Amino acid sequence: MRIIIVIFYFFLYLNNLNATPMADQEIIFKNLRCLVCQGQSVADSNSDFAQTIKLVVRDQIKEGKTEKEIYKFLIEKYGEWIVYKPPLNKSNSVLWLFPYLIFIIGGIMIFLLLKKRPNR
Amino acid sequence: MLSNLGNLILFISAFISLSIIYISFVNLNDGKTVLRKKIYQLCLFQSTLIILSFFVLVSAFITSDFSLMTVYQNSHTLKPLLYKISGTWGNHEGSLLLWLIILTIFSFLFLVYNKDHPKNYRLYTLITQNFLIIGFLFFLIFNSNPFSFLSPIPKEGLGLNPILQDPALAIHPPLLYVGFVGSSIYFSAAISSMLSNYSGKPFALSIKNWVLISWSFQTIGILAGSIWAYYELGWGGFWFWDPVENASLLPWFAMTALFHSLIALEKRNLFYFWVIILCIITFILSVTGTFLVRSGILNSVHTFANDPSRGLYILLFLCFLIFTSIFILFKKFQTNNYKINSNSKETFVLINNWFMIFYLVTVLLGTIYPIFTEVLTSQKISVGPPFYNTVIIPLVVLFLIFMSIGPNVKWIRDNFKNLNLLLKILAASLIINFLIIYFFKSYSLLSNFIIISSIFLIISTFLDLYKYSKKKLFNLSRLVSHLAFGFMILFIGLNYNFSFEKDFNLKLGDKKKFADYTIEFENINLEEFKNYKSVVGKFNIKNYSKNLNLVLSPEIRIYENPSTLTYEASIRSGLLKDYYITMSNIDRSEFYNIKFQKKPFMMWIWISVIFVSIGGFMRIFRNEKKIN
Numbered sequence: 001m002r003i004i005i006v007i008f009y010f011f012l013y014l015n016n017l018n019a020t021p022m023a024d025q026e027i028i029f030k031n032l033r034c035l036v037c038q039g040q041s042v043a044d045s046n047s048d049f050a051q052t053i054k055l056v057v058r059d060q061i062k063e064g065k066t067e068k069e070i071y072k073f074l075i076e077k078y079g080e081w082i083v084y085k086p087p088l089n090k091s092n093s094v095l096w097l098f099p100y101l102i103f104i105i106g107g108i109m110i111f112l113l114l115k116k117r118p119n120r
Numbered sequence: 121m122l123s124n125l126g127n128l129i130l131f132i133s134a135f136i137s138l139s140i141i142y143i144s145f146v147n148l149n150d151g152k153t154v155l156r157k158k159i160y161q162l163c164l165f166q167s168t169l170i171i172l173s174f175f176v177l178v179s180a181f182i183t184s185d186f187s188l189m190t191v192y193q194n195s196h197t198l199k200p201l202l203y204k205i206s207g208t209w210g211n212h213e214g215s216l217l218l219w220l221i222i223l224t225i226f227s228f229l230f231l232v233y234n235k236d237h238p239k240n241y242r243l244y245t246l247i248t249q250n251f252l253i254i255g256f257l258f259f260l261i262f263n264s265n266p267f268s269f270l271s272p273i274p275k276e277g278l279g280l281n282p283i284l285q286d287p288a289l290a291i292h293p294p295l296l297y298v299g300f301v302g303s304s305i306y307f308s309a310a311i312s313s314m315l316s317n318y319s320g321k322p323f324a325l326s327i328k329n330w331v332l333i334s335w336s337f338q339t340i341g342i343l344a345g346s347i348w349a350y351y352e353l354g355w356g357g358f359w360f361w362d363p364v365e366n367a368s369l370l371p372w373f374a375m376t377a378l379f380h381s382l383i384a385l386e387k388r389n390l391f392y393f394w395v396i397i398l399c400i401i402t403f404i405l406s407v408t409g410t411f412l413v414r415s416g417i418l419n420s421v422h423t424f425a426n427d428p429s430r431g432l433y434i435l436l437f438l439c440f441l442i443f444t445s446i447f448i449l450f451k452k453f454q455t456n457n458y459k460i461n462s463n464s465k466e467t468f469v470l471i472n473n474w475f476m477i478f479y480l481v482t483v484l485l486g487t488i489y490p491i492f493t494e495v496l497t498s499q500k501i502s503v504g505p506p507f508y509n510t511v512i513i514p515l516v517v518l519f520l521i522f523m524s525i526g527p528n529v530k531w532i533r534d535n536f537k538n539l540n541l542l543l544k545i546l547a548a549s550l551i552i553n554f555l556i557i558y559f560f561k562s563y564s565l566l567s568n569f570i571i572i573s574s575i576f577l578i579i580s581t582f583l584d585l586y587k588y589s590k591k592k593l594f595n596l597s598r599l600v601s602h603l604a605f606g607f608m609i610l611f612i613g614l615n616y617n618f619s620f621e622k623d624f625n626l627k628l629g630d631k632k633k634f635a636d637y638t639i640e641f642e643n644i645n646l647e648e649f650k651n652y653k654s655v656v657g658k659f660n661i662k663n664y665s666k667n668l669n670l671v672l673s674p675e676i677r678i679y680e681n682p683s684t685l686t687y688e689a690s691i692r693s694g695l696l697k698d699y700y701i702t703m704s705n706i707d708r709s710e711f712y713n714i715k716f717q718k719k720p721f722m723m724w725i726w727i728s729v730i731f732v733s734i735g736g737f738m739r740i741f742r743n744e745k746k747i748n
Contacts, residue, residue, distance in 0.1 A: 005190050026621065030505070030510055031504070031505075031506050033504070034504045037565065039360070039362050039363075039502070039703055040355075041355075042353035043355075043623075044353075044357075045188055046704045046706070046713050048707070065558050079500060080499060080500065080501040080502070081500040081501060081502055082494070082502070082507055083502060084503070084504025084506050084507065085500050085506035085510070086501045086502065086503055086507065091493055091496075091499060092489075092493070092501065093488045094485075094489070095485060095486065095503065095507075096511075098481040098485055099478060099480070099481050099485060099634075100511075102477065102481045103478045103515070104478060106474040106478065107474065110467070110470050110471070110474055113458065113460060113470070114461070114462040114467060120581075
């Protein structure tokens with residue numbers, strides 16, 4: 001058992017070594033919708049729009065902005081349609097919380113179903 | 121001529137469906153215990169006619185008979201024969217005819233294969249199924265008629281969307297439809313089971329194989345679509361959480377939950393109404409999927425055939441289905457007092473369903489939520505891969521652990537005596553994961569958990585295999601599916617973390633160096649084919665440290681009918697990894713945009729999914745053997 005814990009901590013440590021502090025542009029491109037395409041991300045598209053957005057994002061990374069700040073900037077400019085991960089705000093709260101609510105309710109239902117049985 | 125013939129057949133089929141419903145109702149109340157022979161004959165006649173009408177349409181496509189609107193809009197004389205034929209179901213009207221084929225064939229086969237079940241149950245199933253058939257026939261005849269006549273007759277057709285001219289996509293719809301539409305038969309059976317009060321084990325036995333058939337085909341169908349997306353869309357991914365892809369995944373979750381619950385219904389007579397609800401949900405999700413795809417309400421890469429009026433009809437039909445089923449369900453619903461021990465297989469069946477419903481709700485909500493925000497707040501939002509990855513993946517870890525333990529737990533009551541063994545398996549998984557990190561590279565914490573839990577599932581399933589092979593008490597189908605599922609998650613995890621991607625612009629004759637790779641843009645050729653022209657690039661890819669030297673030739677295709685540009689990836693598939701390259705022209709420039717990717721274990725993801733579905737097929741054969 002102790003060995004497991006040691007190993008566990010070891011790979012946690014390894015992970016931290018490789019953590020990149022800089023915003024990763026490829027990941028950002030993948031999370032942005034190409035607004036002039038049919039369901040394509042900026043990373044996957046070659047349209048002029050995608051090229052422009054790529055330039056903008058690269059510039060912002062150079063300026064030292066974080067991933068979140070870049071998304072915020074783009075949302076202000078183009079609306080929430082541009083990001084594939086909708087920000088957690090009032091109108092999206094149902095989207096983010098309802099699945100977990102279902103999961104919790106499901107768990108409670110199973111728990112109650114099992115509890116009903118008197119221990120014989 | 122073909123137009124008249126086709127229409128005639130469709131009208132006769134609608135008439136036959138009405139007769140089947142009428143005769144079935146008469147048969148219900150005639151006091152006899154057997155079905156009338158006439159019903160069998162009519163059902164056989166019905167499916168034969170629908171198949172015939174389909175062949176009429178196929179022959180219209182083969183002979184390029186442009187007097188038919190559908191053929192004119194989706195075919196062209198210069199197309200290769202294969203794509204003339206697959207064009208038949210590559211469009212909305214033709215694919216609906218495929219729906220009908222499956223509806224009628226399943227209706228007939230269900231009737232024939234369930235002779236030892238009571239008369240009323242079979243008749244009500246038949247009646248419900250024929251209501252569905254009529255619903256779709258009316259839709260076909262009055263809204264989406266594949267045989268509508270066009271005059272004056274055009275000389276040439278408009279052609280098929282080039283990205284649909286592909287072997288994987290030629291077989292993708294039929295496979296998926298067996299899954300989608302196949303679920304209609306257990307929807308009908310569920311309604312019938314409530315109407316005729318036929319429940320418990322015999323009901324479970326009567327639908328078991330049908331659920332498995334649709335599930336196995338659905339799995340393979342999703343795979344075919346995924347493979348197609350991988351090489352045709354040219355982005356290197358195989359799953360984009362696109363609305364249309366989600367539409368095929370939703371019934372899959374419901375089916376998976378269903379056949380696990382069905383085992384509990386068969387063995388322990390538990391969860392009857394839950395099984396009924398799942399049967400209904402599965403079919404309703406299939407129709408919803410069709411609605412989402414056909415109405416064009418969502419922005420998708422896969423939107424090929426949409427028209428709002430179609431959407432409206434399907435939506436009305438869908439509401440009718442939902443309200444009728446809910447009405448019957450409420451009338452018949454009884455609460456049952458189940459006694460379930462927490463350490464029993466029953467609990468794990470519930471846990472499976474718990475997760476499946478969670479996945480289902482997440483994907484459904486993510487797919488339709490943008491519609492709601494747009495209508496309610498006129499705010500357009502996108503729900504894409506990062507949302508699903510954030511919500512779903514952490515819970516996959518837990519699910520895999522339950523999936524490893526569940527199958528070994530006994531029915532009714534068990535005690536966890538093998539906790540020690542589980543810890544050993546966990547230790548082994550941790551060590552393997554650590555070795556991967558040590559020798560290759562490290563990845564995020566979540567990826568660690570995914571890979572550990574999938575290895576955990578793989579090892580425990582292998583141990584089961586070993587244990588069972590000694591006892592000769594085999595349930596190989598389950599082992600195959602679970603093992604393959606574990607491998608699928610493992611390979612997807614590794615693929616995600618070990619993929620390498622480079623995006624750059626290159627001129628003819630230039631070289632690009634990065635990491636250990638050198639890519640040379642050697643030359644470019646214009647080639648002419650039967651129905652398209654192609655700009656073929658030749659790229660030399662070298663990696664000295666790995667002794668790699670290969671030539672890939674991505675294409676830019678120029679299709680004339682309809683005039684479209686498509687970008688064809690060039691892929692070198694290998695046992696361990698795929699090399700993937702696409703090129704695209706940049707306007708007003710002599711540079712080309714090149715995307716180079718190394719995708720490990722792609723082949724193994726496909727193979728795993730094939731084995732997941734093979735497990736399903738094996739179970740069907742085993743069930744059949746048991747009965748005989």
